Amino acid sequence: VVCGLGKGERREEKMNERTKEHLRVNSPISMDSQTRFIFVTGGVVSGLGKGITISSIGRLLKAGGLSVTSIKIDPYLNTDAGTMSPFEHGETFVLNDGGETDLDLGNYERFLDVELTKDHNITTGKVYSTVIERERKGDYLGKTVQVVPHITDEIQNWIARVAQIPVDGTTKSPDVCLVEVGGTVGDIESMVFLEAIRQFQFRVGRERCCLVHVSLIPVLGSVGEQKTKPTQHGVKELMSLGLSPDISYAVF
Numbered sequence: 453v454v455c456g457l458g459k460g461e462r463r464e465e466k467m468n469e470r471t472k473e474h475l476r477v478n479s480p481i482s483m484d485s486q487t488r489f490i491f492v493t494g495g496v497v498s499g500l501g502k503g504i505t506i507s508s509i510g511r512l513l514k515a516g517g518l519s520v521t522s523i524k525i526d527p528y529l530n531t532d533a534g535t536m537s538p539f540e541h542g543e544t545f546v547l548n549d550g551g552e553t554d555l556d557l558g559n560y561e562r563f564l565d566v567e568l569t570k571d572h573n574i575t576t577g578k579v580y581s582t583v584i585e586r587e588r589k590g591d592y593l594g595k596t597v598q599v600v601p602h603i604t605d606e607i608q609n610w611i612a613r614v615a616q617i618p619v620d621g622t623t624k625s626p627d628v629c630l631v632e633v634g635g636t637v638g639d640i641e642s643m644v645f646l647e648a649i650r651q652f653q654f655r656v657g658r659e660r661c662c663l664v665h666v667s668l669i670p671v672l673g674s675v676g677e678q679k680t681k682p683t684q685h686g687v688k689e690l691m692s693l694g695l696s697p698d699i700s701y702a703v704f
Contacts, residue, residue, distance in 0.1 A: 495686025503556035507563035607648035665697035
């Protein structure tokens with residue numbers, strides 16, 4: 453009888469631990485923090501300078517007396533950039549905590565005078581690994597684990613958590629978090645992140661979010677005229693996903 457009670461108590465204790473973890477994983481994003489979020493997306497083609505755009509915006513905000521941090525979202529299935537060929541994705545930037553990340557984080561650190569962590573680089577591989585590990589531990593209490601809501605919730609919670617990490621040598625949470633979504637609007641790889649951002653705006657409040665869209669405006673040599681049609685289609689695609697740009701940056 454004593455042994456049976458011991459097993460039952462241990463089983464109950466384990467279930468309580470799982471319940472607590474479930475509540476922690478699925479708890480709503482805290483509204484106590486007043487951090488603002490600026491999301492930067494790109495359209496038409498990649499390599500338009502979203503990273504430099506974020507760094508420049510952040511520098512202007514710092515000049516205005518605000519503290520800033522930044523997050524880079526890379527929608528590839530690699531866990532990090534450490535094993536990727538530099539011919540595939542450019543040079544790898546190594547952070548102070550040993551994280552091997554996209555070179556954009558190096559731009560952020562130099563422009564904004566901050567010290568980022570490996571968690572400031574979100575990849576599809578990291579997100580899926582985290583969710584699968586939690587499923588194996590039973591944190592989802594037997595639910596069917598799906599892209600929506602489990603993957604999108606993990607992305608939102610990751611952004612909200614990392615946005616509160618002090619990066620400027622103080623203990624104060626940043627006033628503004630700049631988030632770059634890698635790739636191009638319309639890529640199937642980035643769809644889950646754009647859906648997570650759409651939901652995120654409702655959870656923290658639309659007034660605390662700003663969406664910046666960087667897009668190419670090509671100039672045709674045959675007519676010597678700027679063509680906005682590719683950008684129009686890119687914005688239309690973004691709006692079809694429930695995201696409406698507040699600011700558009702044109703790259704010629």
